[in-house]
Amino acid sequence: MVTIYDIAKRANVSSMTVSRVINNSGTVKEETRKKVEQIIKELNYIPNSAARSLNIKETKILSLIITDITNPFFTKVARGAEDKAKQMGYRLLLSNSDESLEKESEYINMILSSGVDGVLIAPSGDQSKKNLRTLIKHRIPFVLIDREVDGIQSDVVMGDNFDGTRKLIEHIIQQGHRKIALINGPSNISTARAREKAFIETLQLSGIQPEENLMYNISFKQNNAEKIVEKLVSLKKAERPTAIFAANNFIAVDTVKALRDLGKSVPEDMAIVCFDDPEPIPGFNPFLTVAAQPDYNFGYLGVQLLIERIEKKGPQGFQRIVLPPEIHISKSSIKG
Amino acid sequence: MVTIYDIAKRANVSSMTVSRVINNSGTVKEETRKKVEQIIKELNYIPNSAARSLNIKETKILSLIITDITNPFFTKVARGAEDKAKQMGYRLLLSNSDESLEKESEYINMILSSGVDGVLIAPSGDQSKKNLRTLIKHRIPFVLIDREVDGIQSDVVMGDNFDGTRKLIEHIIQQGHRKIALINGPSNISTARAREKAFIETLQLSGIQPEENLMYNISFKQNNAEKIVEKLVSLKKAERPTAIFAANNFIAVDTVKALRDLGKSVPEDMAIVCFDDPEPIPGFNPFLTVAAQPDYNFGYLGVQLLIERIEKKGPQGFQRIVLPPEIHISKSSIKG
DNA sequence: TATGTTATTGTTACCAGTAACATTTTGAAT
DNA sequence: ATTCAAAATGTTACTGGTAACAATAACATA
Incomplete structure (x- = not known):
C-alpha cells in the first residue's frame, strides 16, 4: 500500500508537506505542490481513511435507519438522503429495523462501534427512547425522520x-x-x-x-x-x-x-x-x-439538518420541520 | 473517549490483555476476563473501529452500487444485500449511479478512499470496465449483479x-x-x-x-x-x-x-x-x-459471494450464478 | 527440588495519518 | 549588508488499537 511517506520520500519533502497538499491546508509552494501531486498520481496513492479518522475523529459516514427499504415511502427517503449526503461529501450506511426495537438496538450498537458521524433515523416507536439516549450519551448527533419520540429533544423532519x-x-x-x-x-x-x-x-x-x-x-x-x-x-x-x-x-x-x-x-x-x-x-x-x-425531502432535509448539526453550522436549538402531504x-x- | 488504556489501567492489566478480552483471542484467565469485561461495561467502552481498521486492514463495510434505489427491482436487491450483510457482520454503503458512468466513477473514487472491504455493483454498462479495472488494480474484491461486463472476469449474480x-x-x-x-x-x-x-x-x-x-x-x-x-x-x-x-x-x-x-x-x-x-x-x-x-436473491447471493471472496473462503475460481425469472x-x- | 511445558500477561514497535510547535527560507525594507 | 516578518517546510509526539515476540507464573513430573 502506498503511503504518505512513500510520496514524501520520492518528492524529497516531509510527510507533513504531503499531508498539506492532500488536505489543501497550511502553505505549500506552488512548485512543491505540483511535484507532490504529480507523484501522487504516478503512484496511484489513495489516502487511508482509517488513519485519517483516527486522528481527526470524523468518518464522513452517516447511518440511515429506516424500517424497510422495500417500502416505497422509505425508498424515496433513502434516495433523498443519499443525494444530499453525496452532495455534501458524506456516505450513507443503510439499516432496516423492520419496526423492531431489537433490530434497531443491534444497529445502534453497530453504529457506535463503526464510528459514524451522525444518524438519520425513523425510530421504531416510543421505546426507541432508550436507543436515542444511547446516541446522546455517546455524543452522536441524530435527526429523527417521519416520527417523533416522546421525551427526546432533537431535530425532526416529519409530515403533517x-x-x-x-x-x-x-x-x-x-x-x-x-x-x-x-x-x-x-x-x-x-x-x-x-x-x-x-x-x-x-x-x-x-x-x-x-x-x-x-x-x-x-x-x-x-x-x-x-x-x-x-x-x-x-x-x-x-x-x-x-x-x-x-x-x-x-x-x-x-x-x-x-x-x-x-x-x-x-x-x-x-x-x-x-x-x-x-x-x-x-x-x-x-x-x-x-x-x-414529500418523502424524498424527508431524507434530503433530514441529512441537511444532520450535517448542519455535525458541522455545528446552523442554529443552536433544535429544528422541527413539518411538511404537508398532498x-x-x-x-x-x-x-x- | 474511553480507550483500551483506560480499561487497562483500571483493571491493572496491560492493554494487550484488554485487547484479547475484546477479540476473544489469545489466552486470558477467566478471572481477569471477568474483571475486564466488568470495567468495559462500567465505562461504556466502545472499540474505536478506525484504530482497529488501521491495524488489521478491514472495515467490515461493503459498498452497494446500484442505479437507483427508487426502482423496486433494486430496492429488493438492496434489501437482500443488507439482510445478508448484517447476518455476516458487515455494513452496507449505498450508492445510486443513475446509469451514469460519471457518477459511478465518482463513487468508485469515494470507495477507494473510504476503504471498504468489497463492492457489490450493478455496472452502468460496458464502459464500467474502466471502473472495475480500477477496483482490480487496488485489489478490492467485487461482485457484479444483474449485468455482466465484457472483458471483466468476476463473480456474477444475474437473471436468465x-x-x-x-x-x-x-x-x-x-x-x-x-x-x-x-x-x-x-x-x-x-x-x-x-x-x-x-x-x-x-x-x-x-x-x-x-x-x-x-x-x-x-x-x-x-x-x-x-x-x-x-x-x-x-x-x-x-x-x-x-x-x-x-x-x-x-x-x-x-x-x-x-x-x-x-x-x-x-x-x-x-x-x-x-x-x-x-x-x-x-x-x-x-x-x-x-x-x-428473484431480485432479493440477487442482493443476498451477491453479498454472499462477495464475502466469500473477501474472506477467501469458497472456490478459487469465479462463480456465475444465473437465476431464472418467473x-x-x-x-x-x-x-x- | 529442579525442570520442562503450558498458560497468562506484558513490552515494543508499528499501522498511516495529523496537530502543534520548531526551524529554515525567502524577499522586501532599512 | 542587515533585519525581520511571512512563507515554506520539518520534527516530534500522538491518535487507539494489534502483531510479534518476551517474560513471567503455574503446575506436573522426574
Missing part, C-alpha cells in the same frame, strides 16, 4: 399527519360515508397517534360519533390486516363501515387484498383511503386515494 | 434474460400478436443485448421476421419512451405493432403512460409485456405481464 388525515377523512365524508373504520399502526408510534387524533376530531366536527369497534391498531409492516378486515366485513349491515382509513400504504394494500379475497370490491363495497403512496412511480396505474408525503384522489374512494 | 424474454414473447405470440415492437435499454448493457437476442430468435422460431423499425434503444431510466411510442402508434395500420416488449419496468411504465396520453388503451389497442415488476408489493393491483426476477401474466397482455 393531522392535516393529511383531516383532508382524507373530509373527502370520505363528502363521498357520503358515515361509518368509517380506522386500521391504524401501533399507538406507540407518533404518526399513528396523530392520525388517530385527527381521525376522531374530523369525524366529530362533522357530527359523526367515532366508534371504538371501528378502530384498530396493527403493525405498520406488510402483514395481515386480514383478520380485522374479516371482522369489519362480517358486521351487521347497520354497523358495518362503508369506508376504511388505512394508516399507511402497507396496511392499505393488505386491506385491499383482504377485501378482494372476501369477494368485496373497492370502492363499490368498501372505499379505501390511506397515508403514503404504495406506488413507486406516481401516476402509473393509480388506484388508491392517498395522502402522499392528497391524490383516485379510484379506491370514488364510486362509478 | 434469454429465458425470461423467450417466455414473454412466446406468450405474446400465443395471444395472436405478429407485429411486436421492442423498446430496449442501451445496447452497451449486457441485459439489453441478451433480451434483444432472445427477442429476435424467439420471433424467428415462430416464423416471424423481426423488423428493424420496430426495435428501439433508450435508457433504462425513468424517462420518456413517449417519442418512440408516438412513432409506433402513428405507423400505418399494416405496419403498426399490436404489442410492445418493454425491456424493463421503467420503460414499461413510461410506455403505458404514453399510450394512455395518446388515448390508446392497454391491452385493447396495444399489449405490453416487460422485464422486472414495477410493483413493490407483489399481487396488489397487478396490471403488467412481467418476467419477475412470468406473471396479467391484464396488460390479455384481452377481455
